[in-house]
Amino acid sequence: MKSNNVPHRIYLSEDQIPRQWYNLRADMKEQPDPMLNPATMRPVTEADLRPVFCDELAHQELDAVTRYVDIPEEIREFYKMYRPSPLIRAYSLERALGTPAKIYYKFEGNNTSGSHKLNSAVAQAYYAKRQGLRGLTTETGAGQWGTALAEACSYFGLPLTVYMVKVSYNQKPFRKAVIQTFGADVVASPSDTTEAGRRILAADPETGGSLGCAISEAVEKAVSTEGYRYVLGSVLNQVLLHQSVIGLESKTAMEMIGEYPDVIIGCAGGGSNLGGLIAPFMQDKLTGRADPRIVAVEPASCPSLTRGRYAYDFCDTGRITPLARMCTLGCGFIPSANHAGGLRYHGMSPILSKLYHDGYMEAVSVEQTKVFEAAVFFAKQETILPAPESAHAIRAAIDEALRCKETGEEKTILFGLTGTGYFDMTAYSAFHDGAMSDYIPTDADLQKGFDGLPAVPGVR
C-alpha cells in the first residue's frame, strides 16, 4: 500500500493482537542498575517483592532475560474487547499545519478507562486472580489508573481498594463515580484506614494528600491484609512489559502500510506509555536494525529527564519503597499543580532513565499553556479531545511537523495519543479562561529535591 493511499484509521485484525509482550531489557547491552532493598542496600529479590506484588509480577519485575513473554489467553480475550487500537493518519492535522510530514498516532483512548492504562491493569488483575488472591490495593492521582484497574478487577471478580489523593477525590467526583461503577472502593487519602494515613492526618488534618502518601497507604493496606497485594500503573519494569502491546501493534500497522517512523514521540510521566510505544523501535535501535529518533516529552514543571539527576531514589514520597536508579527530581520534590496529573511524578522508569542516560533517547520539556494550545488545535482538526498528558506528545509532534514545513522534509512522525480528556475539562476551562499558569521550577527549587536524595554507597 502506498502511503498516500493509507486509510485514516488502520485497524489490525483481532488475530494480529500480539501473542507475546516484548521485554526491552533483554536487548539492552547495559542493564538498568538493580533496585535496592532500603533495609539492606542489596539488590531486591523476588522473595523481597512477594509480600507486595503477586508472584508472577514479582518475577516479571526482575526478569531481564526473557525477550518475549507469552500473553495468557485470558488477557488476550480481554484485550479483544478494545484492541487492536487504531493507528490513525492525521490527514486533517497535516493539512491544517501545511506540513510535508506524515503524522501518525496510536490512539489508546478508545476504551472506558479512557487511556492506555488498561493494558497493564488487566494483566496485573489477571495474575492476582490466578494466584487466588483475595483483593488488590492501589493509588490513583489523575484517576486514569484507578479507573482502568477497577475495570479489570471488576471483570475478574477481584475486590479493589483505590486510595485516591484527597484533592483529586474532592475535585473529580466523576472519576470517583466511574471507579465506583466498576465496584471498587474509593478511599480519600490520607485516610484513617492506615497507620500512615492516621499519622499524616494527625500532623495536618487539612492536608489534600499526595501521590506519595496514597502509595504509602495502599502498600500498607496490601501487606497488612491477608491475601492482598499492591499494584502500580507505571514506572515498574512489569508495566513497561505489558504496555509493549502499544508499540508492537503500532509497528505491525506501520509495516502493513509500508511505513517506518523517522521519529517516535511520547509523553513521559512514569514512562508506562512511552516505554510501551517505543519498545520494538528501541529494539531496532539497540540491535542496529534501524535508527529512529525517540523523543520523550515532559512538563516543564516536572522535568525529571531534562533537568533531573540520574541517581538512586525512593519511588514514593514516604520513602518506604525500594530504591531505584532513575532520572529523578528527588522523592521530596513536589511538582506544581500542573493539570496533567499523570505526569506529576518525581522519577522516571529505570529502563527509560538508563536508555536516556546512555543516549538512546532524547527528551524535551514543554509548558502547559503551549500544551493546551496544541490540544485545542488538535481537537478541532482530528475531532478527538486529548487528555492533558497526551497533549504533551501532540505539542512535540506539531513542533516537529512545523520544522519539517521549514526544511521541506517529508518525515514520518509517530506519536502516542494515550487517552481522552473527558475528565479534564476543569483544565480546559482554565485554559479557555486564560487562568492557566506556566510554573517552571528554579534551579534552587530543584536543588532542594536533590538535597533529599538518599545516599547509596558505591554509586556516584
Next chain:
Amino acid sequence: MKSNNVPHRIYLSEDQIPRQWYNLRADMKEQPDPMLNPATMRPVTEADLRPVFCDELAHQELDAVTRYVDIPEEIREFYKMYRPSPLIRAYSLERALGTPAKIYYKFEGNNTSGSHKLNSAVAQAYYAKRQGLRGLTTETGAGQWGTALAEACSYFGLPLTVYMVKVSYNQKPFRKAVIQTFGADVVASPSDTTEAGRRILAADPETGGSLGCAISEAVEKAVSTEGYRYVLGSVLNQVLLHQSVIGLESKTAMEMIGEYPDVIIGCAGGGSNLGGLIAPFMQDKLTGRADPRIVAVEPASCPSLTRGRYAYDFCDTGRITPLARMCTLGCGFIPSANHAGGLRYHGMSPILSKLYHDGYMEAVSVEQTKVFEAAVFFAKQETILPAPESAHAIRAAIDEALRCKETGEEKTILFGLTGTGYFDMTAYSAFHDGAMSDYIPTDADLQKGFDGLPAVPGVR
C-alpha cells in the same frame, strides 16, 4: 465466516463507509402526513422552510421520493475520521447472562462528541458552509448534540451559537467546556439575547429553562441574523436520512459474518438513532425481503410511543414550529427529570411514529433504575460505560436475551449503543447512592398534555 468465529469487534474498511444515505420514506407504502405551516394549516413547502433551514436540508426534509442520496465527498472525508464504527459481538455479556442468544451492538460512542449525533451534525454543517452561510444556531439539552455540532462547525470553520438549557448549563459545566473547546458560543437559555428569552425571563427570572424555550431562542436568533440558519439534531426527516449510515454499516457488517438480526433494538427520544439503525432492516420489512422484529425503547417517564397520541402537534413547547403528525404527549407535557436528557422529548420522529402506528415496529417503556442496573452490568462485562440514553436499549436487549435463556432460542439480537456516559456521572452517582426515583406519569398527567394538542381541521 461462522458465527462462532466472529471477532469481538467487526470493523468495515474505509471503502465500506456508505456512499449514499438511505431515505426510508421512499419505501413506505403510506407516507407520514405532511408537516403543516401553522399560519395556513397547509403542508409546508421548501420555500416555507428556507428561512429556517439551509436550502439543501429544506429539500431533504421534504423529499420522500429519492431512495438513495449521495453523501458528498467532504462529508465522507470527515466520516473517515471516526467511521466505520465497530459492530461488537457482546461475548462477555452473553456469558454473564448465560443466554443462547447472540448479542451484537453497533457502538457509536467512539468519537469525541461521544455519540451518534456527529453523523448528522457534519452533514448539516457541511451544507450550511457550502451555501455560504455565515453561521448556525441550535439548542442542546443533555449536550451530546451541542458537542457534535460544535465539532462539525469547527472543522468547516462555521460560527455556531448553542442555546443550552440553563439547568444543564449550570449542572454540566464540563459539557459546556467541551463545546467551547470547539470554539462555539454557549448561551444559557433563557437568555436576554432574544425576544423569546427576554419574555420568559420577565415572567420567571429564576427559571431553569427548557428544551422548548431553547428551540424558540435558537430559531429566533437564526431567522433574525443575516446569513444564519437553525439546525436540529433529531426528530426531522433529514436527520434520520443522515443517521442511516448507522444501519447501513451494521447491515454490511452482519452480512460479512453471515448474520441477520431476529430483533433490532434502539432507544428512542426524538428517533435519530433508532431511525438510522433500523433503516435498511425496515426496508427489508417494507419490501417483504425479511421480517425482523424492531423494538423502540423509551423511558417510562416520557412514553410518547407507548402511551402517546398519534396526532398533529408542535415540535417545540413555544408553539412556533410547523405542526407534525407524530406520537406525542403534547407539546406542553413536561417530562420528569429523568437522567436520560436525550430521551426527554414530548414527540417522536414523524417517520417512526407512522411506522409504529402502522404496525411495523414495537415499543416498550422502561424505568430508569432498571436502566441503570443494566448500564452498570453492561459496563462491568463489556468495559464500555454507556450513556443513560443508550442504556435503555441495553435494558431491552438484556431482557430479550434472558427470555431466550428461558426458551432456549438462539436469537440474534442487534442493538444500538449510541454513546458514552462520561458526562453523566451525576446520574450514575445518584444510582449508586440509591437516590434515583422512577416517576411514571399518571393518566391524569398525560391528559393535561393531550388537552393542549392543537386542533387540526380534517384530522381525527
